[in-house]
Amino acid sequence: MSTTSLTDRLGSLLMAPVHLLMRIIDIPLRAVQKAAGIGGMAAVFLAPNMLIFGIFVLLPLVINFVYSMTGGTAFFLSERNFVGAEQYQRLFTCTNYLDPMSCQEDAFWAAVGNTFWFVILQVALMIGLSLITALILNRDLAARSFWRAVFFFPVLLSPVVVGLIWKWILQRQGLLNFGLYQFGIEPYTWLTDRNWTFIATIGVSIWAHMGLYTLILLAGLQAIPKDLYEAAEMDGTKPARVFRRITLPLLAPNLLVVVVLALIKAVQIFDEVYVLTGGGPGTSTLYLTQYIYETGFASTLRNPGLAAAASILMGLVLVVLTLIQLGIGQRGEKKGKR
Amino acid sequence: MKTKSLLAGAALALLMSTAAHAGDVRIMWYSDGVEGDVMKDLVGRFMKENPGINVILDNVAYSVIKDQLPVQLEAGNGPDIARVTAIKDLSRHWLDLRPLVKDAKYWDDNFGAQADWMRPDGSKQISGFMTQITLTGGYANKTLFDQAGVPLPGPKATWEEWAAASKKVKDSQKLPFAMAIDRSGHRLTAPLLSYGANYVGKDGKPAPLDKGAKDFLTKFVGWVGEGSFAKDVWVSAAGSTYRAAAEDFINGQLAFYYSGSWQVANLTTKIGNSFDWVATGSPCGPAACTGMPGGAALVAVKYTKNPKDVAAVMDWFAQEKVVKEFSERTLFLPGHKGVVDKGGLDFKTDNAFAKAALTKYVEASKTTADTALKLPGWRWSDTVYAAIVTRVGQTLAGELKLDDAFTRIDADIAQKVKDSGL
Numbered sequence: 001m002s003t004t005s006l007t008d009r010l011g012s013l014l015m016a017p018v019h020l021l022m023r024i025i026d027i028p029l030r031a032v033q034k035a036a037g038i039g040g041m042a043a044v045f046l047a048p049n050m051l052i053f054g055i056f057v058l059l060p061l062v063i064n065f066v067y068s069m070t071g072g073t074a075f076f077l078s079e080r081n082f083v084g085a086e087q088y089q090r091l092f093t094c095t096n097y098l099d100p101m102s103c104q105e106d107a108f109w110a111a112v113g114n115t116f117w118f119v120i121l122q123v124a125l126m127i128g129l130s131l132i133t134a135l136i137l138n139r140d141l142a143a144r145s146f147w148r149a150v151f152f153f154p155v156l157l158s159p160v161v162v163g164l165i166w167k168w169i170l171q172r173q174g175l176l177n178f179g180l181y182q183f184g185i186e187p188y189t190w191l192t193d194r195n196w197t198f199i200a201t202i203g204v205s206i207w208a209h210m211g212l213y214t215l216i217l218l219a220g221l222q223a224i225p226k227d228l229y230e231a232a233e234m235d236g237t238k239p240a241r242v243f244r245r246i247t248l249p250l251l252a253p254n255l256l257v258v259v260v261l262a263l264i265k266a267v268q269i270f271d272e273v274y275v276l277t278g279g280g281p282g283t284s285t286l287y288l289t290q291y292i293y294e295t296g297f298a299s300t301l302r303n304p305g306l307a308a309a310a311s312i313l314m315g316l317v318l319v320v321l322t323l324i325q326l327g328i329g330q331r332g333e334k335k336g337k338r
Numbered sequence: 339m340k341t342k343s344l345l346a347g348a349a350l351a352l353l354m355s356t357a358a359h360a361g362d363v364r365i366m367w368y369s370d371g372v373e374g375d376v377m378k379d380l381v382g383r384f385m386k387e388n389p390g391i392n393v394i395l396d397n398v399a400y401s402v403i404k405d406q407l408p409v410q411l412e413a414g415n416g417p418d419i420a421r422v423t424a425i426k427d428l429s430r431h432w433l434d435l436r437p438l439v440k441d442a443k444y445w446d447d448n449f450g451a452q453a454d455w456m457r458p459d460g461s462k463q464i465s466g467f468m469t470q471i472t473l474t475g476g477y478a479n480k481t482l483f484d485q486a487g488v489p490l491p492g493p494k495a496t497w498e499e500w501a502a503a504s505k506k507v508k509d510s511q512k513l514p515f516a517m518a519i520d521r522s523g524h525r526l527t528a529p530l531l532s533y534g535a536n537y538v539g540k541d542g543k544p545a546p547l548d549k550g551a552k553d554f555l556t557k558f559v560g561w562v563g564e565g566s567f568a569k570d571v572w573v574s575a576a577g578s579t580y581r582a583a584a585e586d587f588i589n590g591q592l593a594f595y596y597s598g599s600w601q602v603a604n605l606t607t608k609i610g611n612s613f614d615w616v617a618t619g620s621p622c623g624p625a626a627c628t629g630m631p632g633g634a635a636l637v638a639v640k641y642t643k644n645p646k647d648v649a650a651v652m653d654w655f656a657q658e659k660v661v662k663e664f665s666e667r668t669l670f671l672p673g674h675k676g677v678v679d680k681g682g683l684d685f686k687t688d689n690a691f692a693k694a695a696l697t698k699y700v701e702a703s704k705t706t707a708d709t710a711l712k713l714p715g716w717r718w719s720d721t722v723y724a725a726i727v728t729r730v731g732q733t734l735a736g737e738l739k740l741d742d743a744f745t746r747i748d749a750d751i752a753q754k755v756k757d758s759g760l
Binding site (some may be wrong): 072171279282283286 | 578591731735757
């Protein structure tokens with residue numbers, strides 16, 4: 001008896017229950033196809049997903065919208081009173097839209113401003129650094145796997161752990177000040193200076209998340225055919241031109257994925273910042289998600305309606321951002337086809 | 339048959355993981371110091387005496403009690419018993435133990451003085467009892483004062499006198515800060531009241547900030563600005579988040595620390611023999627020399643599936659001998675009239691500083707202002723505290739002028755009252 005035939009027989013033996021199961025599933029499917037026709041089968045297969053999407057995404061979205069139209073401190077909708085667009089109106093009551101402190105909900109507008117600058121700076125820096133890191137890690141480095149692991153490691157940490165580690169480093173009696181003190185530099189209160197704290201939240205979130213984006217870009221870099229680089233080298237093309245003409249265009253799909261993910265993640269920033277600064281000093285690191293959480297859950301006499309209205313506005317911003325990126329992506333694809 | 343047994347087992351396991359058993363009583367507990375260990379010991383003893391009741395003690399952070407428990411209660415969930423400080427604010431969620439306890443008269447006689455703090459206005463329900471009565475007050479690092487050659491201000495010393503003396507100690511001993519006060523509206527209320535503040539309006543609802551409140555807040559912001567009071571404590575957190583400065587005092591970084599009686603055990607354990615410290619009581623203002631009373635209550639939650647077992651647990655922990663032992667071991671001031679009246683509490687510490695501190699707090703409790711005594715049972719206390727902490731924090735962070743902060747505090751409180759629909 002040959003080895004192949006033995007493997008085949010073992011394979012058949014293992015697959016037998018699978019085949020049996022498929023036959024059993026086939027019976028109702030055939031019946032459904034007979035009733036619904038071939039065209040209706042798509043709806044049958046989509047139904048479970050649509051059901052899950054409907055229950056866990058669409059329904060909460062609708063409920064959230066209903067909440068945003070109600071007032072009071074109760075959680076149960078039946079105990080809340082309908083107030084129409086009052087919560088939205090309250091969010092938009094300002095005497096000067098450029099000055100958050102002139103708004104009735106000054107913390108909301110401070111959070112909007114902080115989130116805006118955070119997204120711009122953090123995403124730009126994160127993608128730049130991830131790209132540079134991926135390019136370096138793509139080279140023939142000694143202990144390359146080790147370095148890849150080093151950059152990816154923070155992604156595995158819980159955001160709360162990330163916040164606590166950096167708090168331990170940056171607080172007045174923390175590791176950073178201890179190090180500076182050894183060189184005769186006076187300790188500085190990093191977490192009580194508005195500007196430093198804002199920069200710290202950007203730095204910490206980049207440290208925590210860039211490993212994932214580096215990995216995606218590294219995968220993209222490794223998929224670029226080596227012969228293109230060899231041809232460019234034979235032509236004597238300068239490295240900057242190789243990067244601009246070969247690496248960037250071929251990495252564009254990965255870059256688009258990274259930009260979309262990084263933007264969404266940046267708008268949703270919460271846990272590590274909440275642990276690190278709690279949104280302070282003042283409102284300098286208060287971001288939208290924290291505002292929504294505190295308004296809806298943590299504050300004395302919480303206001304779920306106001307929190308819901310703020311989250312609907314935040315959701316709209318995310319939809320707009322995603323549509324813009326998809327538009328850019330589609331334009332890039334069309335250009336590529338031409 | 340085998341499949342059926344497996345399915346039945348899985349279903350049973352699922353039921354066991356979600357449903358409360360008859361006889362299970364879950365307590366949500368937080369600790370400032372050593373009371374978690376004492377409670378664990380007492381729970382063990384209770385279960386030996388009452389084998390039919392299984393008490394599960396969930397030790398959680400104070401922030402869980404403050405932020406997450408109210409949400410659980412709103413949703414009709416939560417533990418069977420909880421240790422809380424927002425006792426009046428959440429009173430609609432507490433179980434009425436009056437028909438369930440063995441002797442309601444015992445509860446009225448011994449816990450009646452604070453019973454109104456933890457029940458809905460106008461009701462006569464028994465919701466629980468105070469695990470301790472607290473009073474805010476100051477602590478001075480006597481060693482630092484001695485080293486600096488600065489005499490400790492006397493018992494009637496004002497906030498200004500303490501600020502001036504502490505600043506001298508700070509400058510002499512190269513401390514980062516002279517004084518600190520916990521980032522808490524409750525803590526800040528004591529000096530505000532001593533400057534003549536009165537939060538309660540004629541209609542029982544919050545009144546706008548008055549001169550007394552504004553006077554102290556103006557001084558406080560000035561002291562932080564000149565480096566006397568620790569800015570860190572108030573600025574390294576935001577909103578109405580609570581933050582204590584105990585670690586700074588324990589590490590010898592402060593000359594004066596304003597917190598409260600519940601810190602005695604914590605300071606005793608953590609400072610040890612590192613330096614000498616004294617409880618000072620509350621510094622005086624133009625209107626009074628008052629601290630703020632308060633405390634943490636052990637309350638029964640009305641959503642419990644086992645009200646009889648919950649009442650049995652509460653009855654056991656409310657016994658005079660248990661309250662006495664708990665107070666002696668935790669170094670807490672008891673909230674049980676019988677224990678207080680009989681006196682003779684033998685606090686379990688050899689630490690002379692702790693004993694002196696507890697004596698000081700008992701003395702200080704005699705000068706507590708009437709307004710301060712009313713606030714723990716006032717519906718809007720936490721609302722006022724939160725608004726003050728949030729806006730003063732923003733002022734200290736440099737994003738709000740003090741006058742704007744006053745306007746905002748009044749507006750915030752008015753908005754919250756409006757939102758509540760009351």
